[in-house]
Amino acid sequence: MKGIMLQGTASDVGKSLVVTALCRILSDEGRKVAPFKSQNMSNNSYVTADGKEIGRAQGIQAEAARTEASVWMNPILLKPRSQQDSEVVYLGKAIETFSGREYREKFYEKGLEVIQESLNQLSNQFDVVVIEGAGSPVEINLKDRELVNMMVAEMADVPVVLVADIDRGGVFASIIGTLELLEPEERKRVAGVIINKFRGDITLFEDGVQWLEEKTGIPVLGVLPYIDHHMIDGEDSLSITNQFSNQKQGNLDVVVIHLPFISNYSDLEPFLYEDDVSIRWVKHGEEFGVPDAVIIPGTKSTIQDMKYIREQGLDVKIKSHYENGGFTVGICGGYQILGEEMVDEAGSDTGIPNNSVQGLGIIPGKTCFFQEKKTVRTEAAYHKNTGFPGNIGLEGYEIHLGNTFISQKGCSFLTLANGKEEGYFKNSGQLIGTYLHHLFHNDEWRNRWLNLIRERKGLAQKEIRNLREFKDQRFTALATQMKAHLKWELLKGIIENWSSEE
Incomplete structure (x- = not known):
């Protein structure tokens, strides 16, 4: 297999972003390229064209590579459901929930098999595979049964590039420490180092590059700049902090409830590119303030997060906000929370069959959780109830265990491509x-919804901003920017010519 694997000296050093850039660079050079991550842990997922679920990062990397995402690019996805347990999504389908210990003891051999099968599939279909690791490859307590770092590099027989984050400090120690903790055979596989998230004048780091190369005997393949507003979807809770930490103060104050088990928060990322929108992530009732709109996002554990909302005094704040005319949106789990009741018939949400909890009672509906999860890409149009033009198409995807049954007629939000009515819509x-x-x-929808709020506040309407075209342009811009700071010919030579037998 021709390929390369990017491993990090720690979590959140920027591996996903660098893999995304490499996928677009190689695609621009005419290579048929695929991303791969053997095991991902994230509640921010992506639905493939055939209705399977993989990590969002690999779906975005496939888009950057100009190829269709598939389960072979992320055969194992772990979706945390509590502090101890995670749902295992295997080749795109949820199969079981394990504790960390159970997973290591019961799933390891099956994991190795599906990783090898996936690597074989990608090797047969693509010219180059760009592989992403997870966390650090030298977590001593986990190394004996790991499925995502050096074990995968050995199975694929590809060189490894270490990515280190200089922005967090300690970059020299993190690189040297990682190399020292690798086994001799593992260290031989490390063909280069990339320093990521550098701020300021990169020429001032030339002495640092020289020191690292002399100390390790390994080339520094690039010193990459810190890139703000790259518009590449994040993967985990750390990405929420990074992407929204520098949010501007716009005229429209939109509160998002920061649920403990939040999932698919990429739903909110388009607001970062609306100049007059300020996103505030709120965890406690005292932080709520007087927003223009409230969004309750998706969650991997709806009933637990409903209890959290109540414990933090957010239930009173949300209901008061709506009753006083504030705009309120619930997406997936947030939609369920807005309803009157949630019943876990199969125990698929809480692990306790027939467990039930009262929702916020704002939407007249009851949610029942079943065993089978629905994952599907979706096309829809505005329902006639909305008064919006019915010929305008909307696209998205569904990932949910529960179905919500609305007791009130004539309040649907969407008409799906199969003719079924979906969602709830009230008060324009x-x-x-x-x-x-x-x-x-x-x-079109984002612009329409924001203009409703602008009109309520007496602000001028704004034109539609086309973020879809802008996003593809950002892939190219990201690739161009990173390539300028990489020793690209050297890196490309490693991909083409590296051999473990040397």
């Missing part, structure tokens, strides 16, 4: 519930 859009993830990635 003041209240919306839907299972459609990426609703706000639809430029």
Whole structure:
């Protein structure tokens, strides 16, 4: 197999972003390239064209590579459901929930088999595979049964490039420490180092590059700049902090409830590119303030997060906000939370069959959780109830265990491509519930909803901003920017010519 693997000296050093850039660079050079991550842990997922679920990062990397995402690019996805347990999504389908210990003891051999099968599939279909590791390759307590770092590099027989984050400090120690903790055979596989997230004048780091190369005997393949607003979807809770930490103060104050088990928060990322929108992530009732709109996002554990909302005093704040005319939107789990009751018939949400909890009672509906999860890409149009033009298409995807049954007639939000009605819509859009993830990635809808709020506040309407075209342009811009700071010919030579037998 021709390929390369990027491993990090720690979590959140920027591996996903660098893999995304490499996929676009190689695609620009005419190579048929695929991303790969053997095991991902994230509640921010992506639905493939055939209705399977993989890590969002690999779906985005496939888009950057100009290829269709598939389960072979991320055969194992772990979706945390509590502090101890995670749902295992195997080749795109949820199969079981394990504790960390159970997973290591019961799933390891099966994991190795599906990783090898996936690597074989990708090797047969693509010219180059760009592989992403997870965390650090030298977590001593986990190394004996790991499925995502050096074990995968050995199975694929590809060189490894270490990515280190200089922005967090300690970059020299993190690189040297990682190399020292690798086994001799593992260290031989490390063909280069990339320093990521550098701020300021990169020429001032030339002495640092020289020192690292002399100390390790390994080339520094690039010193990459810190890139703000790259518009590449994040993967985990750390990405929420990074992407929204520098949010501007716009005229429209939109609160997002920061649920403990939040999932698919990429639903909110388009607001970063609306100049007059300020996103505030709120965890406690005292932080709520007086927003223009509230969004309750998706969650991997709806009932637990409903209890959290109540414990933090957010239930009173959200209901008061709506009753006083504030715009309120629930997406997937957030839609379920807005309803009157949630019943876990199969125990698929809580592990306790027939467990039930009262929702916020804002939407007249009851959610029942079943065993089978629905994962599907979705096309829809505005329902006639909305008064919006019915010929405008919306796209997104659904990932949910529960179905919500609305007791009130004539309040649907969408008409799906199969003719079924979906969601809840009231008071000209003041209240919306839907299972459609990426609703706000639809430029026309996002503009329409924001203009409703602008009108309420007496602000001028704004034109539609086309973020879909802008996003593809950002892939190219990201690749161009990173390539300028990489020793690209050297890196490409490693991909083409490296051999473990040397």
